[in-house]
Amino acid sequence: MSGIVNTAQAEAWNGYEGRHWAEHDERYDAVNSGFNEFLFGAAGIGERDRVLDIGCGNGQVTRLAAVRAPLGGATGIDLSAPMLATARARAEAEGVANVVFDQGDVQVFPFGEDVFDVALSRFAVMFFADPVAAFTNVRRALRPGGKLAFLCMTELAGTDLGAVFAALAPFLPTPTGEDGTGPTSFADPARVRSVLSDAGFLDVACTRVEADQVWGSDVPDAAGFMAGWGPVKYHLDQAGAEAAAGAREALSAALRPFDGPGGVRLRGAAWLVTASARG
DSSP states (O other): OOOOSOHHHHHHHTTHHHHHHHHTHHHHHHHHGGGHHHHHHHHOOOTTOEEEEETOTTOHHHHHHHHHOTTSEEEEEESOHHHHHHHHHHHHHHTOOSEEEEESOTTTOOOOSSOEEEEEEESOSTTOSSHHHHHHHHHHHEEEEEEEEEEEEOOSTTSHHHHHHHHHTTTSOOTTOSTTSGGGTTOSHHHHHHHHHHTTEEEEEEEEEEEEEEEESSHHHHHHHHHHSHHHHHHHHHSOHHHHHHHHHHHHHHHGGGEETTEEEEEEEEEEEEEEEOO
């Protein structure tokens, strides 16, 4: 593995957080895969393209990209050893041979220059220690004019997930932090444009997209899964027994309006960001 500068995230994704995602990869894909077609539509992967998946996690996006580039291939990079093990196992089981998974920190990974035609990411670019440095490294790895497409979280306010987290507020801090920090650090399109422009990208565009996110088969299932999600679990573990019990009850009550025949579905929102690499 190459050098790591984002040590806090490396610790999280090689600890409980990464293990939980690796052990529940299909469930997390059910939460996020509704956005896949937006991402791939924007990326426009050709059959000969070389594709980089930034923060590939369990590798669903990497594998789908590789299938779209049968005469090229896809490389997924992530900090998390547990998730990369799942990604490799899934690729082997699905017979996707033109895919490679590497463990490393995108900010400093030695990609080389003009290695990829397309770089994409699904909800994994919000945690860089130095986002300008990370995207500069990605831009160097793209051919001149190469495409960048990624999904990132919008602000929580006004979203279904924001409403669920608001129900937890009497008992716990906001699990993802305040809007504009942590997972929502790219919630402001002006910041996205500034970071990408400073990193050498052109034609930056941010489009708001929405998709259903399936959190569980019913309320108890969804509430249990969400309570085990790293940001929520951390605050539950820090709370006293009474506050934690109140939070779990509030979580179930908040999810109940979203329960239906297809499971517990929250309408998710994201920014679909596109740009091209300066030569």
